[in-house]
Structures are given as C-alpha cells and as structure tokens.
Amino acid sequence: MAEKTGLNSVGNMAVVAMVAAWTAVSAPAVSFAQVPNNGSATTAASQQKSFDIPAGRLPEALEAYKKATGVTVAVKVGNTAGEDFQTSAVTGVYTNEAALRAMLNGTGLSSRFTAGGTAVVSIENAESVDVSAPLPNEVAMTKFTSPLLDTAASVTVIPQFVLKDEGVSTLRDALRNVPGISLAAGESGAQGDNLTIRGFTARNDIFMDGIRDFGSYFRDSFNYEQVEALEGPAGIAFGRGATGGVINQENKVPGVTPLINVQAQFGTNLTRRVTADINEPIPDVANGAAFRLNLMVNDSGVAGRPFDAIHRLGVAPSISFGLNTATRFTLSYIHLNENDTPDYGLPWFYNKLAPGVSRYAYFGFADQNFLKTNDDIITAKVDHDFNSHVTVHSIARAANYPRNAQITEPQICTNASIPAPVGGWVPSRPTSSVTGANCPYIPGAVNPSTILVNRNQIQIKSVEGDLWDQTEVNARFKVLGLKHEFVGGVEGGQEISNPIRYGYTISGLNTVPSTTLVNPNTSQVFGGTGYISSIVHTKAESVGLYFVDTVHLGRLFELSGGVRWDRFDTGYNGYQPTAPTGGTALAASSAGTFSRVDAQPSYRAAFVYKPTSHGSVYFDYGTSFNPSAESLALTSITQNVAPEQNETYEAGAKYSFLNEHLMMEGAWFRTEKDNARETDPNNSNNIVVAGNQAVKGVQVSAVGRLPQGMDIVAGYAYLSSKVLYSPFYPTSVGYQLANVPKQTFNAFITHRLPGHFNAGVGGNYVASRTASSTTPFVPLTFGAATTFAAGSAPCGTATTTTCYQVLSTGMKQVPGYWVFNLMLKRSISEHLEVQANVNNVLNRFFIDLPHPSHLIPGEGANALMGLNYKF
Missing domain, CATH: 3.55.50.30 (Phage tail protein beta-alpha-beta fold)
Structure with missing residues (x-):
C-alpha cells in the first residue's frame, strides 16, 4: 500500500510539474x-x-x-x-x-x-425531429480530446441502446457488433474472454475505464455505460500490446438525475436474469453528491449444450462527491462472482471437426468440471479543473481476480508439430491421445463409432492481481495563434499472477477414463490420479510516460503527434513439488527464477483534413511492442527474447449524415509484426523470436438513429493476413494467421411499428478461420515407415533413421457461418416495456470459438422474454 501511495503522489507531482513547465517555457507565446x-x-x-x-x-x-x-x-x-x-x-x-x-x-x-x-x-x-437518444459522439476516456468525427482512428462505440435492443449480457456478445474482431476459445492456462483485433491476439488488451483489466474471466455487461473498440495504433495511449487495438469497458457512474431501471429476462435456454440500475442524487451533501448501484443475478444454460451452466452474481456500487464543483471524486467497487459448468466442446480430427459427432455431444464430467471466479475491483477517480483550459484526471485501482477451474478437453489424435507438404517427410505419425500408439483412424476411411476420445484435464487454481495508478493532464491553449490540445500522463503499478497447475498424466498416458466419440458416457463418475505439475509466482512492475499534442491548423487541418516510454520489469519463479512416479516433470526451462526488463518508446503521428464540419479524412501511424512476459509468463528461453515490434498505417474517412443521426466511416490499414514469437518445432518448451507477420485490410461501419424510429448498426471488414517470414516454420509462409477470418459482417436494424411496437432483425457472418499461424495445414495420410542411415534421413535430427512420407494434407480450419437474430418490443406504459429476442433463429450449427486443440460450438436457437421497468 505504501508503494501505491508513493506512486500516486509521484504521478500527480509529475503531471502538475509537466503542465507548469510547459506553461512557463511557452509563456510569452501562449495565450x-x-x-x-x-x-x-x-x-x-x-x-x-x-x-x-x-x-x-x-x-x-x-x-x-x-x-x-x-x-x-x-x-x-x-x-x-x-x-x-x-x-x-x-x-x-x-x-x-x-x-x-x-x-x-x-x-x-x-x-x-x-x-x-x-x-x-x-x-x-x-x-x-427524432425523439430517440442520440448517437455517442466521443470516447469517455480523457486520453482522446476530439469528438469521434475528428479522431484519427477507427473507433466503434457500442452504446446502451444497441446492447439493450440485442439483449446483450456479456462483453463477448457486445463485440460481435464491431468489424475486424473475432472471438476464440480461452487458452489452456487462461480462461475467460479471448479475442483477436485486426488479426492479432488481444486477450491482454482489454481495459476498464482506461486501465488494463488483467483478469482471466468472462465479463458481464450489467454495469456498462458503453463499450469502446479502438482499432489501429494504440500503443502510445495504452502501453504494451495493443497490436491491433484495444477494448475499453466504460462503467456507469453516479449522476444528478434520479433513476430506477429494472430489467428481467427469461429464456428457453433456462435463462433467468435480473438487473437493476439505481441512481440517487444527494444534492445537499459535499457540494453535490450522488450514489449509484447496479445489481445482476444470472442463471442460464447454453442452447445446444445440455450440460453447460452459467451462474453469475454482480454488485457494483459507486458514489461521487463534488459534482457541482471544480473537484469531483468517485469511488466505485465491482464484485463479480461466477460458478459455471464449463465446456471445451468437440474434438478435432486432423484438420476438421470429428466425423459423426453430434452438436449436443458432451465429453466432460458434469460432477467435476467447474469454472469459479470471484473478482473484486475497487477504483477511485479524481477530476480537478484548474480553469476552463487545464484539467487533471487521476484514477487508481486495486483488483483481485481469483479463479479455480477444471475443464475437460476432448482429443482424438495428437497435433502435427510442423506442416510438412505433400511429398515431404516427417519423423513420426500422429499418435492416439488415448493409447499413445500411432493413431489408427485414417481420414475418409474411418467408422466414427470406433473412435475413442481422450478426456484431457485442464486444471488450474490462480490469483491474478493489479495495483495501478494513472494521472494525466488535459490542456487547451494557443501558441503563435495556433490552438493546441495537449494530453500528458504518467501511469504505473504492478500486476501479479500465481497459477498452480495440475496434471493427470502418468507414464505418458492420461489416468482419466476415455469415452467414445459417437456415444460419450455423460454419467461416468470422474476418476484419475491428479498431482500438482507446477507452482508459479510472477510479478511485473511497470511505468509509462506519454504525451500527445494536437495542433489545429486553421479550420481545415489538424496535426497530432506523441511519444510514450514504457518500462516493463518482470520477475518469475516456477517450481514443482515431487510428482508421482511416471508423472510429467516440469520442463527444465520453466523451473527456476527468471527476470526480464524491457524499456522502449512508442510513437504516433496523425493528420486530419476536415473538408466540412460533417466529415473528415485522416492518416494515422503508430508503433507498439509486445514483451516476452506480456501475459506474466517467462522461461529460461524467453527471458532472453526481445519484444515483438509492431508498426501500423491507417487511412480513413468519416462522415455524419442526417443532422448527425447517422455516422459512417471507412478505413484502410496495414499492421506488420516483426520478431513474432514462435514455438521451437524441435522443442516445444522453447519459444523463439523469429519471423514476420502482416495483416492488411479495409473496414466500413455505420451507426444511426434515423427518423421514424429506425436504428442501425452495421459493419464489414476484409482482412488479408499472412506469415511473411518464418525460419522455423517455412511452409507456413503465405498462409493465414490463426483465428483471422478474411471477411466479417454484422448488422442489426430496428424500426418503429404501429401499435407501440418496435422490431429488429440482424445477423453476423464470419468467414473460415485457421487454427494455427505456424501449422495452418496438417498431414492427413502417410506412406509406410522408411528406414534411412543415420545422418541421411530427410526428417528429424542427425540421429533420426525412420521417416514417413506425407501423401496428402488439409487446411486445419473451421468453416464460415451466418447467424440471424430477431427482436420485438412494445411499450406498455411510460415506464414499462416488454421485449423478446430470438437468437440464431435458423438453429445453425457452427463453431464459434476455435482453439488449436478443441472446438466450441455456438449456441443453438433460443428465445428471451424480458420486462424493462424505468422510473
């Protein structure tokens, strides 16, 4: 706590000193x-x-x-x-x-x-005249001084009316309204929301009120004011990561208007959800105070997945003081509890979904699989106006993210380690995940009823934590007659991760009983020999200094630029208690004490041309970096691995139509990642920096609140992604990056009907996605074992003597899909409204969340009936 207080004081002093120095130096020319x-x-x-x-x-x-x-x-x-x-x-x-x-x-x-x-x-x-609520015209974070129309970046703000009309209850579903974002399953050691933005993973690029939301959990929307997706160069504003962009969850805060809003939903997927939003101003206290309370209780299943269960409880009180003064203080707390029966879905079969498997098949243990999170987030914000031109904002947070999970991952055959082409040679064939022998199932010539499925257990108990402070100043002034909008800040703190992982493998075989593909035994009692496979303690301390200055060159042009410097210092300690005889030992590269320090700048420059007050054209350039310990993990190898380096160019245009009721924007962009981290194909415990990756594309979007009660949110993105260079996986060059669909499309349109009705229709399209950037295709069939003299074998190492020739290959990918949704609501009175949503109305079967080792289907057709009460 002493460190935190000191950091906060240093931050405040640094920013005030920055403003004072700027003003003093520029005094003769500043007015x-x-x-x-x-x-x-x-x-x-x-x-x-x-x-x-x-x-x-x-x-x-x-x-x-x-x-x-x-x-x-x-x-x-x-x-x-x-x-x-x-x-x-x-x-x-x-x-x-x-x-x-x-x-x-x-x-x-x-x-x-x-x-x-x-x-x-x-x-x-x-x-x-349109009596509906207007479009949001700005990002809530003070890092951005211009309205959305003049911001040189692709920014999608998902407002309350969209979340409400779609019946959205999670961050994941809210982001389906943003072009260029695709969703993925959680990694083995990190559950919760996982996504890619413009082709690059963004699991660590999720923020809350402008501060990194580091925990591994599924985020609920009950306390959202709006969700902001900032795509493109973002490293200067947010620090490490931010390759394709970031997501910011902006929470509700107390206000001066009384409010009571209660919503209840009941659904065919056993949904029972109630939320309440209560705001109570206290004008006679502390020069204007207000209290706000948001509550949520959610119990639901997942249509099409009979054993899945979701149980969430959320409480979010907040209080503000000094609302009528130059200094405003807000203290908020969020508690989100989750106790689920999770599901890692269906197994791969070489390059695609296993044949003959039912969309309803469940391979887990309902009595033993669980995901429990218990998140607590405390945030304090202070805003002070020195005058109408200089303001200071400070936000501090303490967060604790405990989780306890055990999830079953269905497996049939091991994954190929390298994408050998037809005619190439490999040192081994895929093996059965159940027996460890050569996989007996041949693509195109297998009876699904004979396939056995391994139930791999992913078990982890961990606590992530975050102590952070961010202080920044906004100043508006003139220098030599030119208007400036300046943002400068300092932020820093520490993040911790303490995972304990478990294993169930003895002598190379899983001790948990297997099952069959076509008729998995869902009533089988869980059994197996479990043991602790690793205990890890990681702490990262970091600090960032940044500024951005926007200069208004008359009415038509704006020029902005900025610099950020980050220092990221990580310490790691990993060890393993004595494992049982035959148990999997912790890899030598992961056992021990390691550390790494990365310190480097990021840059951004942008130019905006405003031909009219309703439109703008812009160009944006920015850099960012991804340190080896970005997700708080290190090994003896990665402690010596330099950061990935990212460079992004973007050009776009925005225009507001119909008296600012319709905002449309489009952009062309290109992001290149140098020194992309890869797993050594000859030693899976080694991570090496090698290779270049690139994503380029275009995206367009529209958000509107049109006359006659018509609302629209729509977007389209085309992403061309590929591996440019890879010394360890040369056959992957030119292929798609993992979880990057070439095309995505989203739309949701509502319209007012007679009789106080309002109807909506929408849908999403996601094109096919590959499972891996390094192994985009896999061998399917092989020739017989061929023996070579040591040193002459066309596969493996210098001591390899047996090789198998690849006879056929296939792209390891999931097919694209369309999903359609409907909404109908009616006002009963001034205060009461009923609403019905039908999701996946055609009951399409599709893979929603792909992972290299498992596939999670999307939810089947389901209907929600809701009551909205507002007073």
Whole structure:
C-alpha cells in the first residue's frame, strides 16, 4: 500500500510539474482564449463550468442544467414540455452555450440565448425531429480530446441502446457488433474472454475505464455505460500490446438525475436474469453528491449444450462527491462472482471437426468440471479543473481476480508439430491421445463409432492481481495563434499472477477414463490420479510516460503527434513439488527464477483534413511492442527474447449524415509484426523470436438513429493476413494467421411499428478461420515407415533413421457461418416495456470459438422474454 501511495503522489507531482513547465517555457507565446463580454446574453452563454449531466428526458436534463448554470430555459416545442425528447449526456468543461448545444445534439432541437440572459429551446426543423437518444459522439476516456468525427482512428462505440435492443449480457456478445474482431476459445492456462483485433491476439488488451483489466474471466455487461473498440495504433495511449487495438469497458457512474431501471429476462435456454440500475442524487451533501448501484443475478444454460451452466452474481456500487464543483471524486467497487459448468466442446480430427459427432455431444464430467471466479475491483477517480483550459484526471485501482477451474478437453489424435507438404517427410505419425500408439483412424476411411476420445484435464487454481495508478493532464491553449490540445500522463503499478497447475498424466498416458466419440458416457463418475505439475509466482512492475499534442491548423487541418516510454520489469519463479512416479516433470526451462526488463518508446503521428464540419479524412501511424512476459509468463528461453515490434498505417474517412443521426466511416490499414514469437518445432518448451507477420485490410461501419424510429448498426471488414517470414516454420509462409477470418459482417436494424411496437432483425457472418499461424495445414495420410542411415534421413535430427512420407494434407480450419437474430418490443406504459429476442433463429450449427486443440460450438436457437421497468 505504501508503494501505491508513493506512486500516486509521484504521478500527480509529475503531471502538475509537466503542465507548469510547459506553461512557463511557452509563456510569452501562449495565450488562453478569452471570450469578450458583449452583454448579458454573451456573458451567460460564455461562462465556463464543469458539467456532469446524464442522458435523459428533456425536462429533467434542463432542470439539471439550470442547477448547474443558473440559466433559465424556456421550452417552445408545441403543447408539451418536451417529455418525449431524449437528451445527450454532457460531461466535462463547457461554456453554458456549448453545454446546452451538446445536450440537445441529435434531438432536432436548437437553442439560443436572449438579451436577458435566458435560453430558448425550440424545434429546429419539425420534419427532422427524432425523439430517440442520440448517437455517442466521443470516447469517455480523457486520453482522446476530439469528438469521434475528428479522431484519427477507427473507433466503434457500442452504446446502451444497441446492447439493450440485442439483449446483450456479456462483453463477448457486445463485440460481435464491431468489424475486424473475432472471438476464440480461452487458452489452456487462461480462461475467460479471448479475442483477436485486426488479426492479432488481444486477450491482454482489454481495459476498464482506461486501465488494463488483467483478469482471466468472462465479463458481464450489467454495469456498462458503453463499450469502446479502438482499432489501429494504440500503443502510445495504452502501453504494451495493443497490436491491433484495444477494448475499453466504460462503467456507469453516479449522476444528478434520479433513476430506477429494472430489467428481467427469461429464456428457453433456462435463462433467468435480473438487473437493476439505481441512481440517487444527494444534492445537499459535499457540494453535490450522488450514489449509484447496479445489481445482476444470472442463471442460464447454453442452447445446444445440455450440460453447460452459467451462474453469475454482480454488485457494483459507486458514489461521487463534488459534482457541482471544480473537484469531483468517485469511488466505485465491482464484485463479480461466477460458478459455471464449463465446456471445451468437440474434438478435432486432423484438420476438421470429428466425423459423426453430434452438436449436443458432451465429453466432460458434469460432477467435476467447474469454472469459479470471484473478482473484486475497487477504483477511485479524481477530476480537478484548474480553469476552463487545464484539467487533471487521476484514477487508481486495486483488483483481485481469483479463479479455480477444471475443464475437460476432448482429443482424438495428437497435433502435427510442423506442416510438412505433400511429398515431404516427417519423423513420426500422429499418435492416439488415448493409447499413445500411432493413431489408427485414417481420414475418409474411418467408422466414427470406433473412435475413442481422450478426456484431457485442464486444471488450474490462480490469483491474478493489479495495483495501478494513472494521472494525466488535459490542456487547451494557443501558441503563435495556433490552438493546441495537449494530453500528458504518467501511469504505473504492478500486476501479479500465481497459477498452480495440475496434471493427470502418468507414464505418458492420461489416468482419466476415455469415452467414445459417437456415444460419450455423460454419467461416468470422474476418476484419475491428479498431482500438482507446477507452482508459479510472477510479478511485473511497470511505468509509462506519454504525451500527445494536437495542433489545429486553421479550420481545415489538424496535426497530432506523441511519444510514450514504457518500462516493463518482470520477475518469475516456477517450481514443482515431487510428482508421482511416471508423472510429467516440469520442463527444465520453466523451473527456476527468471527476470526480464524491457524499456522502449512508442510513437504516433496523425493528420486530419476536415473538408466540412460533417466529415473528415485522416492518416494515422503508430508503433507498439509486445514483451516476452506480456501475459506474466517467462522461461529460461524467453527471458532472453526481445519484444515483438509492431508498426501500423491507417487511412480513413468519416462522415455524419442526417443532422448527425447517422455516422459512417471507412478505413484502410496495414499492421506488420516483426520478431513474432514462435514455438521451437524441435522443442516445444522453447519459444523463439523469429519471423514476420502482416495483416492488411479495409473496414466500413455505420451507426444511426434515423427518423421514424429506425436504428442501425452495421459493419464489414476484409482482412488479408499472412506469415511473411518464418525460419522455423517455412511452409507456413503465405498462409493465414490463426483465428483471422478474411471477411466479417454484422448488422442489426430496428424500426418503429404501429401499435407501440418496435422490431429488429440482424445477423453476423464470419468467414473460415485457421487454427494455427505456424501449422495452418496438417498431414492427413502417410506412406509406410522408411528406414534411412543415420545422418541421411530427410526428417528429424542427425540421429533420426525412420521417416514417413506425407501423401496428402488439409487446411486445419473451421468453416464460415451466418447467424440471424430477431427482436420485438412494445411499450406498455411510460415506464414499462416488454421485449423478446430470438437468437440464431435458423438453429445453425457452427463453431464459434476455435482453439488449436478443441472446438466450441455456438449456441443453438433460443428465445428471451424480458420486462424493462424505468422510473
């Protein structure tokens, strides 16, 4: 705790000193813009204050605006007080005029200040009025100073109305609305959300309120205000990783408007889910305080997977003080508990799903398989406005992520270690995962009823933890007549990971009973000889310093650039208690004490051209790096392995149509990774840095809240990925990277119908994906064993004497798929709404989450019926 406090103090002092130094050095040339006083109307309009007004109905929003500014607002929208108009949230420092304009953004209403200092709100154009909530126009994180329209990057903000209409309950399902993102199964030692962004793994690139959310768990959406996907160069803002981009979960915070929102869902997949969102302002305490509480209880199954069960409990209280002052403080806590019966799905058979296997087949042990997580996250945020031009933001977090898991992975034959082509030679054939002998099952000539399936046990007990502080300053000023928007910050802390792994293999064979492929024994009692295979303690301490400055070159052009420096210091200790006779020993390269320090800069530069106030064209360049201990794991080999280096170029355009009710954007990009880490094919315990990988492509997206009650979210991405160079896996050069579909498409469209109904239809398309970047194809059939003299064999090492010639190969990949969803809802009263969602309406069978060693099917057809109560 002492270290944490010291880090926080150093961070605050460093940023304040940075601002002071900048101001002092530039004093003769720097001038903060002043607004002249030309009468009471101008005075009232130009006064600057800090605002925190949530989105809501027009009357409540204007009342909150009046309390914050003292400005009286007259509403002239016909015979009503404007109850049907939904305003935007206004958070940050604005003039009174700008805050009112931002609040009315997207409503079809306009505002003006009178000579007496009051404001008048009236209909801008009666034909264009849309009473729905507007589109989000900014990223919540203070790292980004420009609205989305002028941000030089592909940024997708998934707002509340999309999550609500789709009945989304997890981060994973929310991200199906983002082009360029594909989902994958969790790794053997790390359960929870796993994904790729623009072709590169992003399991460690998930953030919460701008701070890395390091835990291995499945994230629930009950406390989300919005989800932000930032694709493209992101290393300068977020530090290590961020090759293809990052995901940020922005949580709900207390506001000045009372709110009670309760939702209940019941489904054909045994879903019983209740969430509550309660916000209570306390205006007479601490210059404006508010308390917010979000609750969630979820019990459900998975349609098409009869033994899967999901049990979640979430509690998220938060309290804010000083909402009407220049200094605002928010303390929040999230507790998320999960107790599931997990499922690693179905087995591979060489290069594809095993033949004859049922989509409902379960190969686990329902009495023994479990995934238990018990996450606690405490966050404190302080925002202080020195004046209308300089603000400081500080956020500190302590997080604890315990997990305990045992999951069964079905296996038939071992994976090929290297993709030998037809005519090539290999030192061994695949072996049976059950018997250890040569695999007796030949593709295309096998009776599925004869296939035995090994039940590999993946068991781990671990605690991950995070102590972090981030402090940054935002400053707006002029130098030589040019407007600058400056963001500078310092962040740092420590992350820990303490996994204990277990094994069930004795003398090379699994002690857990096997089963059959076609009729797996689901009632069999679990049995096996388990033992601790490794105990690991890892701690990483890191610090990052960064700044980005955006210069406005007149009305048409913006130029921004920045630098970040990171230091990542990791210490690792791994050992194994005495294993039973025949038990698998911990690899020598993983036993012992290792350390590694990486320190290097990242860069970013961007140019924006704004031909109109409704559009922009941009170019963006950035770098990032992935250290060897990125996921808090080291070996005697990787402690000497340099970071992967990433370089990204992106060019794009954005345009806002229909009075800012429709945002469309498109981008072309290219990311290249140098020194990509690979597993040594001759020693699976060795990780080497060798080879280059690249992904280039285009993506387009649209988000709209259109007139006549029509909402749309849609996106398309084309990704061309390939291995450019690989000395250890030369036959992989030119092939697709793992879990990178060439094409993805998503859409969800809703429309208002007569009788207070609203209907929606949508779907997702994901093209085929390969399972491995190093072994994209595998040998299928082999010739007889051939004996060679030692030293002359065309396979293996200098001592190899027996080789098998490859007769045929196949791409190890899962096929593409389409899934379609429907929604229907109806307002019963001002406060009550019923909603029904039908997902995978055609009951398509598809592989949703691929892994090199197992395949997890997508959920079958299911329906959810919900009640939404808002007061």
